[in-house]
């Protein structure tokens with residue numbers, strides 16, 4: 585076999601090894617449970633708070649580490665076009681937010697943390 589052919593075959597098998605190994609790299613949807621706010625939390629418009637989430641069971645490679653926090657009221661997302669926070673790393677475990685100026689106070693607000701999928705906090709209260 586010519587040296588060129590040997591090199592070519594080596595390259596071929598090296599590439600094949602890389603391709604077949606690729607699916608073994610752990611890739612996971614990681615959307616951790618929100619720890620704060622909790623049920624019973626009361627926030628006032630304009631205050632700053634750290635929303636926090638669990639970093640237990642963080643996979644070695646997060647498919648989408650880019651986080652987004654969206655407000656919900658009465659079980660419905662109300663701020664998809666105006667996230668409370670976005671483009672932060674989910675690996676941080678917390679993000680400081682300013683309580684948005686909601687139209688009406690209520691005890692049925694929740695925050696949904698998005699990575700690839702969503703995870704909701706319990707309902708909590710926002711006062712004016």
Ligand SMILES: *[C@@H]1O[C@H](CO)[C@@H](O)[C@H](O)[C@H]1NC(C)=O
Nearest residue numbers: 631632633634678679680681
């Ligand atoms: C949020 O957490 C950071 C880091 O612990 C801290 O520096 C900051 O003061 C906290 N913000 C609030 C509003 O508690």
Ligand SMILES: *[C@@H]1O[C@H](CO)[C@@H](O)[C@H](O)[C@H]1NC(C)=O
Nearest residue numbers: 658659692694704705706707
């Ligand atoms: C919040 O309350 C609404 C009803 O007002 C309910 O539909 C929704 O499931 C609750 N959300 C959570 C996360 O418990």
Ligand SMILES: *[C@@H]1O[C@H](CO)[C@@H](O)[C@H](O)[C@H]1NC(C)=O
Nearest residue numbers: 649650651669670671672673
């Ligand atoms: C998101 O964060 C990345 C890295 O910090 C930055 O390059 C990018 O411009 C940000 N995108 C938005 C929409 O803020």
